[in-house]
Amino acid sequence: MLRLGMDVGGTNTDAVLVDDEGQVMASHKAPTTPDPLDGISAAISAVSVVADVSQIRRAMLGTTHSANAIIQRKGLGRVAVLRLAAPSSLAVSPGADWPDDLRQSVISDVAIIEGGYEYDGRVIAELDEAAVRRFSEAAARSGALAVSCAFSPANFEHELRVAEIIASELGDDFPVSLSHRVGTLGLLERENATILNSALLQVSRAVVDGLNNALRENGIEALSYITQNDGTLMTSQQALEMPVLSLGSGPTNSMRGACSLAGLSDAIVVDVGGTSTDVGILVDGFPRESAAAVYVGGVRTNFRMPDLISMGLGGGTIVRTEGTGVAVGPDSVGYRVTEEALVSGGEILTLSDVSVAGGRLTGFGDPARVEELDSSTIEQSLLWVDEHLASHCERMKASRQAMPLLAVGGGAHLVPGRVPGTSEVIRPHHYEVANAFGAAISEASGTVDRVYQYGSSSREECLESARAEALEAAVAAGADPGQARVTSVVEVPMTYVPGGGCRVQVKAAGPLGD
Amino acid sequence: MRTLTIDQVDDLALGATLLGTGGGGDPYVARLMLRQAINTYGPVTIADPHELPADGLVMTVAVVGAPTVLLEKIPAGTEFIASIEALASYLGRDPVALMPIEVGGLNTLLPLAVATEMGLPVIDADGMRRAFPQIEMTVFTLAGIKCSPMSVADEKGNLCVFETNTNQLGETLVRGAVMSLTLANAFSSYSMTVAEVEAHAIAGSVTYCTELGARLSAVQRGESGAYDRFLEFAEGRVIFSGVITDVHRETTQGFSKGTVTIEARDGTERSMKVAIQNEFLVAWENDRPVVTVPDLICILDAETATPITTETLRYGQRVNVVAMPCAPEWHRDGMLEVVGPKAFGFDLDYVRVGA
Numbered sequence: 037m038l039r040l041g042m043d044v045g046g047t048n049t050d051a052v053l054v055d056d057e058g059q060v061m062a063s064h065k066a067p068t069t070p071d072p073l074d075g076i077s078a079a080i081s082a083v084s085v086v087a088d089v090s091q092i093r094r095a096m097l098g099t100t101h102s103a104n105a106i107i108q109r110k111g112l113g114r115v116a117v118l119r120l121a122a123p124s125s126l127a128v129s130p131g132a133d134w135p136d137d138l139r140q141s142v143i144s145d146v147a148i149i150e151g152g153y154e155y156d157g158r159v160i161a162e163l164d165e166a167a168v169r170r171f172s173e174a175a176a177r178s179g180a181l182a183v184s185c186a187f188s189p190a191n192f193e194h195e196l197r198v199a200e201i202i203a204s205e206l207g208d209d210f211p212v213s214l215s216h217r218v219g220t221l222g223l224l225e226r227e228n229a230t231i232l233n234s235a236l237l238q239v240s241r242a243v244v245d246g247l248n249n250a251l252r253e254n255g256i257e258a259l260s261y262i263t264q265n266d267g268t269l270m271t272s273q274q275a276l277e278m279p280v281l282s283l284g285s286g287p288t289n290s291m292r293g294a295c296s297l298a299g300l301s302d303a304i305v306v307d308v309g310g311t312s313t314d315v316g317i318l319v320d321g322f323p324r325e326s327a328a329a330v331y332v333g334g335v336r337t338n339f340r341m342p343d344l345i346s347m348g349l350g351g352g353t354i355v356r357t358e359g360t361g362v363a364v365g366p367d368s369v370g371y372r373v374t375e376e377a378l379v380s381g382g383e384i385l386t387l388s389d390v391s392v393a394g395g396r397l398t399g400f401g402d403p404a405r406v407e408e409l410d411s412s413t414i415e416q417s418l419l420w421v422d423e424h425l426a427s428h429c430e431r432m433k434a435s436r437q438a439m440p441l442l443a444v445g446g447g448a449h450l451v452p453g454r455v456p457g458t459s460e461v462i463r464p465h466h467y468e469v470a471n472a473f474g475a476a477i478s479e480a481s482g483t484v485d486r487v488y489q490y491g492s493s494s495r496e497e498c499l500e501s502a503r504a505e506a507l508e509a510a511v512a513a514g515a516d517p518g519q520a521r522v523t524s525v526v527e528v529p530m531t532y533v534p535g536g537g538c539r540v541q542v543k544a545a546g547p548l549g550d
Numbered sequence: 551m552r553t554l555t556i557d558q559v560d561d562l563a564l565g566a567t568l569l570g571t572g573g574g575g576d577p578y579v580a581r582l583m584l585r586q587a588i589n590t591y592g593p594v595t596i597a598d599p600h601e602l603p604a605d606g607l608v609m610t611v612a613v614v615g616a617p618t619v620l621l622e623k624i625p626a627g628t629e630f631i632a633s634i635e636a637l638a639s640y641l642g643r644d645p646v647a648l649m650p651i652e653v654g655g656l657n658t659l660l661p662l663a664v665a666t667e668m669g670l671p672v673i674d675a676d677g678m679r680r681a682f683p684q685i686e687m688t689v690f691t692l693a694g695i696k697c698s699p700m701s702v703a704d705e706k707g708n709l710c711v712f713e714t715n716t717n718q719l720g721e722t723l724v725r726g727a728v729m730s731l732t733l734a735n736a737f738s739s740y741s742m743t744v745a746e747v748e749a750h751a752i753a754g755s756v757t758y759c760t761e762l763g764a765r766l767s768a769v770q771r772g773e774s775g776a777y778d779r780f781l782e783f784a785e786g787r788v789i790f791s792g793v794i795t796d797v798h799r800e801t802t803q804g805f806s807k808g809t810v811t812i813e814a815r816d817g818t819e820r821s822m823k824v825a826i827q828n829e830f831l832v833a834w835e836n837d838r839p840v841v842t843v844p845d846l847i848c849i850l851d852a853e854t855a856t857p858i859t860t861e862t863l864r865y866g867q868r869v870n871v872v873a874m875p876c877a878p879e880w881h882r883d884g885m886l887e888v889v890g891p892k893a894f895g896f897d898l899d900y901v902r903v904g905a
Binding site: 121125126128132160161222223328432 | 582585586587616618619621623624628663705706733734793795866867868
């Protein structure tokens with residue numbers, strides 16, 4: 037069985053074909069096309085020529101489609117927003133903190149109605165079912181409904197009841213996003229993510245249809261998956277309902293790909309692209325997650341995203357001389373580095389030129405075109421690169437202990453052979469397509485999300501049964517039974533009194549089996 | 551009187567985060583409430599004491615509860631008005647102005663949102679000009695002004711009004727009431743006359759906070775000379791620069807305690823430890839205390855000048871520790887008993903900034 041991994045980034049579209057042993061059989065890297073689906077189709081053609089296409093049975097895509105749709109405000113659907121929390125929360129309306137243009141293009145109607153829960157599981161107010169029915173007209177006009185509810189991560193009966201009422205009013209197919217399925221504690225952030233999920237449904241439909249068409253056109257009959265922020269896979273059917281969960285999958289894929297290519301599970305990963313560099317940290321093979329609020333297109337969310345530091349440092353970053361000093365970036369020629377850099381025959385001094393002149397990059401362009409470059413310019417620029425990389429690596433570390441550094445991405449040549457605070461610098465084979473490789477090795481996952489009463493049985497028994505069920509769900513989703521394992525356990529106490537309930541979320545994952 | 555418009559809300563919120571000295575509650579939700587209130591009811595009127603009748607009644611209003619509950623249960627707005635009206639009814643007089651109990655953290659912005667909805671001015675003063683974790687930790691306590699009578703209200707029409715002999719017991723009763731009223735409530739206290747505000751409160755603190763935020767915002771925008779102007783305004787100094795090498799936390803008795811260790815990166819062996827109890831309380835350089843409460847210890851990200859809260863402290867952050875003197879109104883008899891290091895359980899004498 038072969039796996040096809042794809043990654044659509046801001047600069048490049050990458051694809052790899054991976055065999056049973058995890059070996060890369062073919063890889064492809066090309067600039068991302070104006071319609072990214074064209075680039076996906078071309079990438080699939082390029083890598084699938086080396087193999088018997090009937091052997092390609094799994095296809096995984098990580099893509100910036102959704103993130104770009106939000107950032108560029110393109111292709112987003114209209115959403116009606118219903119919050120179950122009144123009389124609490126009236127002092128801050130849904131969407132209050134959104135950038136005006138995004139709010140106007142996405143949020144059509146909002147209502148805060150009676151319902152929702154206290155921290156201890158009591159209701160703030162009984163759900164106002166008549167108000168839900170009335171609001172269904174607004175939902176029907178918008179085409180999608182997002183529902184948030186106070187303390188729904190611990191108690192989601194009211195959200196489920198709203199979904200039932202809307203199904204009875206508008207039909208089972210009417211798209212309803214419920215906040216407890218999208219995010220964790222933090223009403224406004226979870227509500228924002230739920231609204232974005234509803235707004236992205238059409239974008240997700242286009243991506244899934246486009247991917248499946250591209251596979252068909254190339255004669256590939258594979259199960260198709262979309263990668264999620266946490267490095268696991270959604271079936272394309274799930275992706276149609278929960279597109280927001282794939283918003284930050286690019287960096288995750290890149291980091292997991294890097295770790296697998298290098299055969300390490302704990303490392304600092306430095307992903308150098310054409311325009312920017314992300315520095316993240318892998319613990320046990322998964323990216324460490326961010327504790328701070330994550331902003332997407334100006335909207336505050338509480339997604340569990342990889343904890344990354346980004347900086348304007350890439351192969352296309354522009355270098356300017358100022359008197360006897362140099363100024364590096366933050367602007368970049370991006371993917372046009374293959375035309376505009378000095379070594380490419382262009383007129384712009386970029387970090388790739390400096391890298392060639394400094395001996396870090398070989399086999400790119402014409403080195404003769406940078407022979408005349410002032411040696412002090414080269415030294416100062418590389419010093420700038422080295423200092424920024426070292427300081428960002430230091431910031432990412434959780435302790436003073438030195439860790440290996442994995443350098444990946446098209447601009448990985450810029451990373452020097454030694455970085456202070458790291459034990460060694462490793463550039464794994466195929467480092468330039470680590471992200472597509474990360475998509476290819478993404479794992480199937482299963483989750484259990486249920487309220488347990490610790491009073492009636494012990495906490496350990498409850499957690500054990502939740503773990504077992506999550507593992508079964510992961511296997512049912514395609515994970516290899518021999519390799520599936522529990523990857524996260526989150527407990528949200530519903531009440532602070534003894535004998536009370538606790539929401540337990542367990543996630544299990546494992547590599548895809550046959 | 552003057553007005554505070556929507557354009558000044560972000561400066562006020564940034565100043566409030568800084569004066570929170572690592573705690574005080576995230577002003578994020580309060581900022582959204584204030585924006586919504588100004589958009590609905592108009593700008594906030596800010597008054598100095600001499601612009602109001604000397605015998606007029608002033609009271610404080612604030613949010614009280616568990617920070618994790620406030621993440622889910624956003625205020626209605628009505629609970630604050632209910633707590634004010636309950637106290638006014640008990641006293642038999644209506645207030646002529648509202649006042650923040652603390653200018654530092656989220657309770658800086660909240661009274662402004664309530665005031666514009668009620669059509670009342672906010673008096674430009676408070677009881678702390680920084681954040682402290684307990685209700686009795688005010689300059690009012692030094693002046694013998696009681697927080698009692700006090701009211702606690704929720705958004706559903708439940709409320710209580712009570713009296714206590716001491717401000718310490720007032721703190722205890724408020725916590726008890728809040729436990730029963732779902733941990734996200736409004737409370738009003740420290741009713742006093744405008745003349746008492748003029749005599750005892752920290753003057754001009756809302757304006758100070760907005761100005762401080764504006765100067766810090768200039769630093770964040772990278773304006774030339776802005777750091778010096780910010781420090782000069784705050785009468786502050788950078789007491790340490792370095793990298794966070796350890797963050798130790800524990801939660802005991804509802805308070806988040808711990809220490810953060812910062813090591814210099816200038817080739818010396820210097821290091822700084824800062825004690826955390828909700829806020830940053832004491833800073834030691836190489837085991838010698840260099841600043842203690844009630845003076846302010848703020849930790850700023852060295853690159854972005856973002857004030858770092860106790861929850862967002864992380865290994866590897868490059869930081870500047872900025873110390874600022876507490877408001878001069880604190881320097882009165884009894885200060886050290888109420889907010890000195892010993893009031894927080896440290897066996898230390900007060901060390902002033904620059905001492």
